[in-house]
Amino acid sequence: MVIRVRRPRPYAGARGLRHTMLKVAPPAWRIMGVLNVTPDSFSDGGEWFARDAAVAHGRELIAQGAAIVDVGGESTRPGAAPVAAQEELARVVPVVEALAGAAAQVSVDTSKAEVARAALAAGATYVNDVTALRGDPAMAGLVADAGCDVCLMHMLGEPRTMQADPRYDDVVAEVKAFLEERMAAAVAAGVAEERIQLDPGIGFGKTLEHNLALLRRLEEIVALGRPVVVGTSRKSFLGRITGRDDPHQRVFGTVATNVLALERGAELFRVHDVAAARDALAVAAATLRA
Ligand code: HH2
Numbered sequence: 001m002v003i004r005v006r007r008p009r010p011y012a013g014a015r016g017l018r019h020t021m022l023k024v025a026p027p028a029w030r031i032m033g034v035l036n037v038t039p040d041s042f043s044d045g046g047e048w049f050a051r052d053a054a055v056a057h058g059r060e061l062i063a064q065g066a067a068i069v070d071v072g073g074e075s076t077r078p079g080a081a082p083v084a085a086q087e088e089l090a091r092v093v094p095v096v097e098a099l100a101g102a103a104a105q106v107s108v109d110t111s112k113a114e115v116a117r118a119a120l121a122a123g124a125t126y127v128n129d130v131t132a133l134r135g136d137p138a139m140a141g142l143v144a145d146a147g148c149d150v151c152l153m154h155m156l157g158e159p160r161t162m163q164a165d166p167r168y169d170d171v172v173a174e175v176k177a178f179l180e181e182r183m184a185a186a187v188a189a190g191v192a193e194e195r196i197q198l199d200p201g202i203g204f205g206k207t208l209e210h211n212l213a214l215l216r217r218l219e220e221i222v223a224l225g226r227p228v229v230v231g232t233s234r235k236s237f238l239g240r241i242t243g244r245d246d247p248h249q250r251v252f253g254t255v256a257t258n259v260l261a262l263e264r265g266a267e268l269f270r271v272h273d274v275a276a277a278r279d280a281l282a283v284a285a286a287t288l289r290a
Pocket of ligand 1: 034036040041042043072074075076109128129130151153199201202229230231232270
């Protein structure tokens with residue numbers, strides 16, 4: 001049966017596709033490509049720190065199939081040093097500006113309202129806040145007024161100390177309750193519910209077992225009724241399972257989690273290695289939904 005395509009394909013514009021795409025309803029998944037304009041991110045610190053290198057890499061992520069490019073100027077890895085707003089602005093805004101006209105949505109990965117405001121003015125339309133609007137009292141109102149998309153992510157504690165000794169009675173139930181509460185707080189602050197996306201915060205105050213439980217039981221987070229974002233890309237729990245110390249070698253592990261998360265209903269996949277995720281998700285989605 002041939003079904004009319006109603007939504008743009010998530011991989012529109014991707015290079016290297018020699019075969020005609022399937023004429024079936026496209027699966028409801030999109031890729032958020034990670035663009036860290038930082039000297040100290042856990043897997044790509046310093047690689048895209050210079051503006052021109054960052055912009056070129058952002059364009060490459062889009063060419064590979066990213067529907068969103070997530071530009072970040074402050075690492076949230078365990079133990080990362082905080083970055084002053086002026087420094088974060090100087091890293092992020094020129095890159096957002098340069099990518100704003102490109103064929104993808106631009107997201108800013110920040111918990112500072114001042115940085116988000118400047119990025120939105122420069123053309124971003126998505127705020128990815130790992131503190132779920134708790135980090136800066138001005139953030140919820142800013143997001144509400146801008147009418148932009150927003151990702152609310154779960155984190156236990158704060159980046160400096162979050163991996164010290166994270167404990168939960170039931171990690172999935174507690175993350176779900178947190179996201180429900182943060183969604184209600186965002187809506188109460190005037191954020192439109194249809195703009196909200198939810199993220200269990202893989203690796204943010206979680207042990208290996210916590211991360212795996214969240215992935216295994218992701219349907220429980222999906223049941224909250226908003227698109228679920230999953231950010232497993234190159235993270236250390238994958239290294240613990242595979243024995244791969246170099247984060248660049250964790251692509252296959254990342255892809256496994258993406259496919260499992262898709263099957264459980266996740267819609268947005270935050271990854272560094274866009275081409276690998278795109279092919280895996282396209283095949284998995286066609287198998288599940290065609
Ligand atoms: N993970 C990181 C940063 N931002 N945002 C969301 N929504 N979900 C995530 O899982 C997430 C995130 C950490 O990854 P990365 O940006 O590669 O590293 P760093 O924080 O060191 O820059």
